[in-house]
Structure formats: C-alpha cells, structure tokens
Amino acid sequence: MTTKEFKAESKRLLELMINSIYSQREVFLRELISNSSDAIDKLYYRALTDDNISFNKDDYYIKIEADKENRTLSIIDTGIGMTQEELENNLGTIAKSGSLAFKNENEIKDGHDIIGQFGVGFYAAFMVADVVTVISKSIDSDQAYKWESQGTEGYTIEPTSKDTVGTVITLQLKENNDDENYDEFLEEYRLKEIVRKYSDFIRYPIKMDVTESKLKEGSEDEYEEYVEEQTVNSMVPIWKKNKSELTDEDYENFYQEKRFGFDKPLKHIHLSVDGTIRYNAILYIPENRPFDYYSQDYEKGLELYSNGVLIMEKCADLVPDHFSFVKGLVDSEDLSLNISREMLQHDRQLKLIEKNINKKIKSQLLSLQREDRDKYEKFYDAFGRQLKFGVYNEFGANKDVLKDLLMFYSSKEKKLVTLDEYVSRMPEDQKYIYYATGDSYDKIEKLPQTELVADKGYEILYFTEEIDEFAIRMLVNYKEKEFKSVSSGDLGIDEEESKETETKQEENKDLFEHMKKVLENKVKDVRVSKRLKTHPVCLSADGEISIEMEKVINAMPDNQNIKADKVLEINTDHEMFQALQKAFENDKSKLDLYTNILYNQALLIEGLPVEDPVEFTNNMCKVMV
Template identity: 40%
Template sequence: MSNRIETLEFQAEARQLLQLMVHSIYSDKDVFLRELISNASDALDKARLESLVDGDLDLDTSDLHIAIEVDREKRTLTVRDNGIGMSRDDVVSLIGTIAKSGTAELLRKLRESKEATPANELIGQFGVGFYATFMVADTVTLLTRRAGQTGGTRWESAGEGTYVIETVDDAPQGTSVTVHLKPVDDEDHLFDYTDERKIREIVKRYSDFIAWPIRMAVETTGEDGATSTDVQTLNSMKALWARPRNEVDKVEYHELYRHLSHDWTDPLEIIHMKGEGVFEYEALLFLPAHAPFDLFTQGARRGIQLYVKRVFIMDDCQALMPNYLRFVKGVVDAHDLSLNISREILQRDRQIQLVRRRLVKKVLSTLSTLQENDAERYRTFWKEFGSVIKEGLLDDADNQESILDLLSLASTHDAAEPTTLRQYVERMKDGQSDIYYMTGESRSLVENSPHIEAFQARGYEVLILTDPVDEVWVERVARYDGRALQSIAKGQVDLGGEEEEQSTDAEREQREQDFSALLSWMAESLREEVREVRLSTRLTTSPACVVGDTHDMTPTLEKMYRAMGQDVPRQKRILELNPTHPLVSGLRKAHEQGAEADADVLAGTAELLYGMAVLAEGGELRDPSRFTRLLADRLANAL
C-alpha cells in the first residue's frame, strides 16, 4: 500500500471555527471529552448494526468498548473505540469540512457569546463536537480504519488552518483520538484532564448511561503498599428507558435529556412509558422548557432516537413523531422491528405507526394534565411552543379535539390571563351561539379595530389571535364543542339577545330605504376597491369598516401567501357604514342634494371614508399619496 501523505487546508468556515475554539475562553471545557465519548459510542452502535445487516463484513464485535488512555508525562489523553471506523475520504469530509447547516449561525453566536453562553450549549447544537478538542489541545491526532478495509488513516492538526493526512498500514479496527493537552494554566482554570478523578467525574456526569463499557486502566494500591494496574469500567451501561421508573432518579433523567438535546437546562416534563402486547417497546420522552433556536428552521432535526433491542438505528426518526411535536426529545426502543430498515419503510410500517399514535396521545394527555394541575409551568410551555402546537390543527385530524383543548388564547375577557376554549364556552352569554374571534398583527390593533366595537359595547368576549398560524387554523377548524368559530371581521353580524338595543323590523327597513341611494352611489364610486357597500350592525363609534365575506381570505393571510411567492388574486372586500355616525349621515344628506352638491367633494369624501376604514384595521392603502392629498384638501377647506 502506498504511504500517501498530504497537507490540506480546512474549509474556510472550519478554519474560522477552529480559531474561535482555540482563542476563546469558556467556563466548561469538559465538553470535549463528552463529545469524543459520544462519537465513539455512535461508532460502536454503527459497527453492531453493520455486523447484523452484513454477515460477510470483516468486523470483530466480540468486545465492543471505549477505552480512555492517559499518559501523564506526555500529557496526552486518548479516547479509543473498536467501532465502525472511517475511510480516508470519511476523515476529509467529516473533519476537514463542516457540512452541517447552520455553521454561519454557530460562528456568529460563538463570536457574540464569549462568556455569555456556555460552549457546551453551542457546540452540541451544531454537531461539531470534535472541534471542541482544540479548546484543550495543542495538537490532535486521529488514527482510524474503516471496517472491511485493510489500510488505515492518520490525521493530525494543531488547529491552525491546515491538517496532515496519511495512509498507514497498521491501524487497528475503529478510531482513536489522541489529545495533546495544553499545559495546566491556573489563570485559565484549566483542569488537569490526565487526572483519574477528573475523568471519572466527566464520564459519570455525561456518559454513565451509554450502553458500551467505557474502560480505563487505573493504578491501585494493595494492603502491602504495592501498586498494580487494574482496568475498570467507569459507566453503569444501563439504558435508563429499560429500567423501572422507581430505580431512576431525576438527576439521571436530566443527564440523559442533556445528552440527547444539548440543552443544558432541565426538561419541563419527563414521560416514561412502556408498550406491551403484540408490539413491545419502551419510550423515554422529554418536553423541553425552552424552544431550540432552530424550531422554525426548515429541515431542522427532530429529537427522537430509534433503537431496536438496544441497537442504535437512527437519530431524528421522523416517523415516530409528527412535525408539530418536533420539539419532543427522547428515545424509543422497539423490540420487534427489523434492524435492516430504512426511513421510507418506517413511514409505512404498521407497527411504527401504532407506536407513533400512542406516543402522540401520551404527549397530548401529559400536556393536558400539566394544563389542569400546574398553570404556571403550562404557561411556560405555551409561551415557548404554543405556535407549534397550533400547527397540529392543520395536520392531525385524529387529535384535533385534544389539541383544541390545549389552546391558550388571548381574549377581551382578561388582558393579563389567556383563556382556553372550554373556559370561553362556559362564559358565553345567554343566547350566544358562536365563538367570536378576530385575527390581527397585534393585540392593540385588534382591540382598537372598528369591528370589535359592538361586541365590546354589548359585553361579548372576543378571542384575539395574533400568531401567523392563527390565520390558517381558524379557517380549517369550523367548530368547537358544537359551536361555530365566527370571525367578527367577516360576514353579517347578528348579536341578538339585547332586545332593547335592537331596531324593529320597520325601523330597519326604513333605514335601508333612507340610505339605499347613497349605498348604490358609493358602491359604483368605489367599484375598483370594494364589491359592496352596506349598513353595519357591528359599529358604534367608528364611521366605517371593511369586512370580508364569510369564506373570504383575510388580508393578513393574503399577504402571507404573497410573501411565500404564491400568486393570490386580490380580493375586493365589503365596506360597512355606521348610519348613526355624523360623517355618514352628513354624506347622505349631501348626496340627496343632487345637482347642488359638489360631485368631486362627494367622491373624495367617499374615498376618505374607505381609506380610514382600511387604516383603522391596520391595512395598507393602494395609493397612500392620493389619500394624503384628499385629506390635506379637506383640512384646508375646513380652516
């Protein structure tokens, strides 16, 4: 075999990252060992899986393990595994470059954070744990051989922008990473990572649950004072999800959560469940207390790992959890699946679909219990993940009722406290048949909208929906508890139930006759902007408002679709007039004067009336400059 040696440069972003790792100061450098052990564990998982899938592969799995070796004189620490190993191309692609999405964001956060954000939080989020070694190393050496190949690869770098890669003949199966540690620096508070107690502490803290033995040769002193070397296993190796709940304490759960999520706060809730019967499985799920940075990033990884009889199958098992629960972290260990399984097969597998349904119902029931029993913690959850939960109303018809019960919505009932739909229904006025809501960009815009005036005047509660997803789900969900969800900015409004405030049929008919000429004229005058002009029953103080027909798309939703590049035809809306407002009644009288009235003044007033209605709901005028000229002319004439 030719002994090919090359000196190569890191990818540009990798070089930047290395410089930041080497020269930045962080409070917790222990993460480098956690990351090396985690990588070694992954390599052992893959080796076990490959040996089961490919019986012809030359791979010794009789004693898969992780070894930590220390040389205190040379100040080196080596993490060695006899797992799947890497080829030369693997080394170049996985270490010489950073292929993960989000690297630019990582670099920005590392530059900005310094002491503000723990290194372990940033490193784990972006999957670049190997680079953490350069926080503690002058030089890093890697020796690896891919299972089934005869030759190995040696890689070395000082983290200065280049690395040396060499083809070698004598590499053992698996991968070893040797960290040539920096001198101990008291000012930098750098711990001595050749110290046995420090290594034990890190392994216990971060890696105790790993299923593979983590071994280290330690010196022991006998009763006679003689010293000997003893190879000890540092971790318990027992998977938490397979242990009875009463044998696992909260600290162990939290450590597993941190390993899975790289979130260094405690989880909000722990769900430990076991499925028995035709299809057996164990699941250990965690609800985070804080939303990850990439919660709304397209293609972001989910948090469920799939194992089969303790054999790792895959990260990010999308078949086990719907997209609207993508924040859930955890492990599912199935007993009866084939090991040789692809993501495509998983999507169609009947047993996996059964597990998925059970996991989803369990997560939703856990949230329901949290909502009922701990309002403060549920408020924390909803603040972080409420917008994502609402996505389930679009995707999960089977659990729609359960999701609706979880909604925590702002309303006019209490400015400080949100409400559930159940609580809203319990407060509904006698004779009220619909659940009233209004969507908008902010609470203040909704509360000051003309549409809400009559509802406030008559004491009707209105839900205030300001999340972008609200615009979509309220169109999809027609009813709750047998009651229709009714937008107060759409269709005709009949509040009813207030007989003393309702006009008689004769009075309404007379009013329609009185305003019919004005309404017809305004509909013609504003035909480019509106489809209809009619009298309103929803206004009390404002002169006019614009509303949609019952099944019209809202202006906000129209704007959202256009922002996504979809060609949505512009919808004309309906202009409603308040017949009791002086401006409207004055316009009617001026119009009745016929030839004596100034046609331009009338037309300009009609335009102003429409423009004010659009602005009052937070909308955008098609021609703002014309509106301001008309307004300036009217103000000048009034002086």
C-alpha cells in the same frame, strides 16, 4: 489451507453494504460490540438450561484494544465462541445470522434478547479494514479456529490456539487517504466517543486501557502518565430502571447528558409498555424552543434504540409534526430491522409506537394545562404556534387531537383561555364563538368591528398570529359552537336591529350605490353597519377569505394576489353620515372626496396599505380648506 469463495450473491451484497448501507463508517464498532454482546447473551442462556455451565455476570465483558504501531483494532469478548462449522455458516455466508437462528430456536426470556438478527453487521468491519481476522473458541470445543478474510475475494479457516472460550476480532485498518483518516479509530477519545454514542447501554462492561495522568511522587507540579483498564459504558439505561427509583433530578440530569437542550424540561414522560409491541421511552417537553425550531434547518425525531443499541439519532416517524418539539428516546426489543440497523422497516410496529406516544403526549399536556397553568402557558408561548399549524396541516386531519390544547387571549379575562373555558361561560343567547384578528392585543382592542359584540357582553378571542385564523377555519366549530369573526358580514346577533339596518340601507340606496361606484374594483359593496357604535367606518369581508387572511397570503413568496371581498360599512348614527347625505344632495365631487377618505381610513384601521398615500394626504388637506 485453502481460500474459500463467497457465493456470488454474497459478494455483491458485501460490496453494496460496504459502499452504501451505512451512512457513517463509525458504526462498524457498534455492530461488532453488538455481536459480542450477543455471544455473551447466548452463553447466559445456555447456563439457564445446562447445569454444567455457571454464569457469573462479573466474569463477562467486552474489551477494545488499539495497537497504534501495527494499526490494528481488536474487539474481544468472553462469550460462547464459535466452532469451525459455526464460523463457516455464520461468517462464510453473508446474511446468514447465527443470532437470528438462535433466537428462532429458543424462547428468549429474562430480558436477554439477541441484538444482531440479520447477519450483515459483522461485515461493516470491511468499511475500515483491509483484513479481518476472527479467532474463536467455542464452549463446545477444545479446539480454537481462525477465520480470516480480505473482503470479497473469500476467506480461510484453520485451527489455532486460544486458551479461553470467546472470540477476538482483529481489524487491520486501511491506509489513510485524502478522504478518510482511518487512524482516528485507534485514538482513545474517538473509541470512547463511539461507544458512548451507540453502545453506552450494552448490558455488559465494555473495557479499554485508558491513559491517565497523575502527579509524580514527591513532585508538586510534574505529572506522569499511566494506563489503567476502565469501563467506558454505563450499561444500565435510565429508561429500564423503575420509576420509583428515579427522581426529577435524575431525569433532568439525563436530559442534560443527552444534550436534548440547554434548558430544563417542563415535563418528563417515562413509558414502559408491554403489549403488542414492547418498548420503553423517556420523553421530554422542553421549556424553550430551539433557536432554529421554526426554520427548515430544524430536524425532528426521537433517538431510537433496539435493545439498548442506538439505531437512529433522529427517528422522525416516532413523533407527529405537531409534537415535533418533543425530545427523548424509544428503546424496543421488537422492532424489525432490515439489512442494517440503519434501515428500519416502516411497518405496523413503528406506527403503533407513534400512535401510543401521540396519545401520551396529549394527555400529559392536558394534565399540565389543568394542574400547572403557569408552566403550560410557558410551553404554549414556545410551541403554541406549532399546535395551531398542526390543526391546519393535512386538511385538518389532527384537529380533534389538538383542539383542547389550543389557547387564545380573551377580551374578558385579559389572559389566555382554552376553547372549553370560553364555551363553558357563553350566555344562553350567544350563538357563536367570536374572534378578532390583528397585530397585537392593544390594536384589536381598538378595532371598530368589536363594538357590537363587546356591547352585547360577549367574550372575544384575540388572534395575533398569522396561523390563527387558518387553524380556526379548519376547526370550523368547537362543541357545536361555530366560530365567527367580528368582521364577518353577518354576526347573528340582533334581528330587530337587522330590520332597522335594512330600512336605512333602502332609504340611502342611491347614496351607497354612488359610493360603491367611486370605489369600483376596491370594494364589493357599501352598506349600513350593524356593528359600529361610535366609530364612523370599517371594513368587513364577504366570503371565505377574510381581510387578515388576505394579508397573510399576500405576504408569502410567489403569492397569487388573492383579495378578500371587502365591504365598506358606514355608521349612519355618526355625525359624519350627515355630511355624506348633504354632499350627495348638493356636491357629488365632495361626496367622492369623502368616500375615498373613508375608504383609506378603513384600510389604515385594518393595517392594510393605503394604495396612494400622496392622494390620501392631498384629500385630507382639501377637507381642511
């Protein structure tokens, strides 16, 4: 028996794979189980075309055996086996995949696909083993062979004895060290945990000898241990069952089993797509948001399977950021896997799945909005902020996808309404979709700026979250109706009233110029208000930055101290205005006092800090003297 060397490039690839490719050592078991499943699939396929071979699925299985005394772990299958030549070709040359060649040469059908396509998964065994031994007997040979390797130094192949067709892979585990405890891969609970995590939906039974306990015969409190063979995988994934076979309870139970959340899902989506790319998916819209959802610690993504084998626990590329709350999984037979099952090619296939999922989530949310408003509002309370951020993010690239999902509190309906509902009941003479911003519905209700719009009978949307106005500014309009803040310079409401306002502005031009000078660097202008009816004063904004946006931006870390172009608006029909006029004519110092008080009052109404509280309180006292 002579030792054969791996080719130089194979040695380098083996070293790279052991040290770099797999992020967790436990995946070696996933790879070996997948190879065993492939071997049984190949035998099944041969049986379809060879009348001399019978295939009874109940006779085929994968078994895991742990020998703690000798520190070996074996994976046994009853698959097609390998000849000497196949051992040489498939295991002697790294990245030479027998599964890939088999798939290319045969038209795989009947739902049996070959999982391992790139031939390096087997070598993941060397992450945990010093010596790997493969004993295999092919259905095409009476002679069994043993392949053995200690890693990069090479391998041997020699005849051996084996009674049945199939393969046994035995790993001599590495010695434990300060960083790694390899004995964990001999523990029953750990092996079952790995199987259920990665290989639960392999279509063949994965068996293990499991230690159980029972009451001793004739005893009431004394137990004895016994060992029995158990199947530790569930085999048939829920997503491959017909929807008609499943109930809402089945989907909810699966949600709990997969620990997608501690709540109940508001809605589930079951997809079976057979088109350009084939895939199955089960998606969930949660009832409650995770505690860390709006933090940097939250990690989005769906579980990704390839033909029932877990590839990634969180594949972020399958869901867009605006739907990052969606939980669930995708299983596809058609994904291109590169080198290892953890390195997924970011290609057209993945983008196509993401695009389809994006459309489906939106349609299901719209359906929930129409058919079960209470549930939708519960969802929106948890995740509406994320939808609004999605409108704003990426320069509005997704605004058309999300605009129909948005909801805001209505001044008329006293509840959340959609933009479509708002526009559908707009009076013919209403040009804009009006909105007001503030910390709460109650505070917005009392804003002086809402008076004119409300007096005209127009509905106002209340924005109470920081992202609201940023999202709406990115949206620009909805069904050709532009958004307009009640605090904007021009409300576009009454032209005759505008002419009257211009007249008053001209008549009191000197008074307003004086007030503007008093408030130099604080306001851009002082004007007659078109919007105030009963309140004496308010602030409005000229330009792109609103007062509410100023507050939000300046509350951020490393802010640039951005300021809105503020305008102090005066209600000339209020009795206060007569005091201003009288002071302008007789006592300019009193006018300065009134001007500063009115400005600070306007700041307080907007929820902005008074620049000098002591001066403000002293000024108030002066008025009382």
